[in-house]
C-alpha cells in the first residue's frame with residue numbers, strides 16, 4: 028500500500044488558511060446537504076487525509092468510518108492515483124468526448140466489464156451517481172422506443188430510496204425531505220414499500236421476512252398494466268437511508284416479475300459496488316443480475332468525480348441496432364463524460380483493487396466487522412442494527428425531532444475521533460476496505476463511548 032510520503036505541504040497551507048477564517052468568511056460557500064448556519068458556527072474542516080484517517084483543522088485525528096461518503100475504499104491519499112492523474116493531465120488534459128475518444132475511457136470500460144456480471148459489458152460514463160441515474164432513465168426510454176414499446180412510460184422505485192439529486196433521481200426518491208420542496212419532478216413514478224420490517228430488527232445479513240414486499244411490483248403490473256411499466260429501480264441494499272438489506276428472495280422475486288412483464292431491472296450500485304459487500308457488485312453478492320447498473324463513488328476512490336452506467340448486451344445491441352448506419356444512436360452525453368483524468372484515476376483504482384485483493388479482503392473482514400458492530404446492541408440508545416459485508420446501519424432513538432439526535436451524534440463522534448455519515452437517526456458505517464481489525468475496534472470503541480454519553 029503506497030500512501031503519500033510525509034505530511035502534505037498543502038495541508039499546512041490549509042491549516043494556516045483555516046486559522047485566518049472568521050465565521051463570515053465561510054459564508055461565500057453554500058454547502059450541500061448541510062445545516063449551513065450551524066456548521067459555520069462550529070466548522071469541521073478536513074485539512075489532510077491518509078489511509079483510514081482524516082485530520083481536522085485543529086489537528087485532531089479522526090477515523091473515517093464512512094470512507095468519506097462511501098468513496099475511499101482503497102483508503103485516502105493513494106499515491107498511485109495521484110500520480111496517474113498527474114501524468115494524465117500532463118499528457119492529455121482533455122478530449123472532446125462527442126465523436127472523439129482517448130484510450131483511457133476504453134481501457135477503464137474494459138476493466139469494469141471484466142468485473143461486471145457476464146451479460147453486462149457496455150459502460151457509459153457520467154460524472155456522478157446522480158448523472159448515472161439520469162443516464163439510466165434515458166437509456167431505458169431509448170431501449171423501449173427502439174423495441175417499438177414507447178408506451179412504457181411508468182417507472183417504479185421504492186420508499187426510502189436515494190438515487191441522487193438530479194430531477195430524475197429526485198423523481199425516483201423515496202425520501203420526503205428530498206422531494207417535498209421540489210414538486211415539479213418527473214410524473215409517472217410509483218414507489219414500492221421499503222423493506223424495513225419490525226420483525227427483522229437486529230437481523231445480521233439478509234432478513235428472513237419480507238420477500239413478499241417485492242409483490243408490490245406485481246400489484247403495479249396489475250393496477251397499471253405491465254406493458255406500461257418501463258423499469259424498476261432499486262438499490263440492492265438501500266444505503267443512504269440506513270442500510271436496508273434485502274430480505275431473502277426479494278431481489279430474485281423482482282427479477283422474476285420484471286422478466287415476466289418486459290420491465291427493465293436497474294440496480295443502483297453507487298454504494299454497494301466495488302467490494303463493499305465482499306464481491307465486486309451487489310449483483311454478484313446476491314446472485315441476481317439486473318439489466319442496467321449505475322455506479323460512482325469508489326469507481327475512482329473518490330479522487331475524481333465520475334459515475335458510470337453499465338448495460339446488458341441486449342439493451343446495448345437494441346439501441347445500437349435501431350439507429351441508421353452512421354447516425355448517433357443515443358442523444359445523450361456530458362462535456363466531461365469519460366474525462367481523461369477521471370479515467371486515469373479509475374484505472375489506477377481498479378488496479379489497486381485487483382493487486383491488493385481488496386474485494387476479497389472486505390469479504391474476510393466482514394465477520395469481524397459485523398461481530399463488533401452487533402456487540403453494540405446492548406447500548407440503550409440503539410434501536411436496530413443492520414449489516415452486510417463492510418456496510419452497517421445503526422438506528423438511534425430519535426431526540427426532540429426526527430434527525431436531531433443523529434445530527435448531534437455525528438458532530439460529537441467527529442470531535443471524539445470518528446467520522447460517520449448520518450441520515451436522520453441512522454448512522455451508516457462503511458470503513459475503507461483497507462481497514463484492519465484494530466481500526467474496527469477503534470471505531471466501535473468511539474461509538475460505544477459516545478453513544479453511552481447520550
Ligand SMILES: Cc1ncc(COP(=O)(O)O)c(C=O)c1O
Pocket residue numbers: 154155156157158160189190191192262266267295296297298323324334
Ligand atoms: C444509491 C445512490 N445513488 C445515487 C447517488 C448519487 O450520487 P452523487 O452524489 O455522486 O450524485 C448516491 C449518493 O449517495 C447513492 O447513494
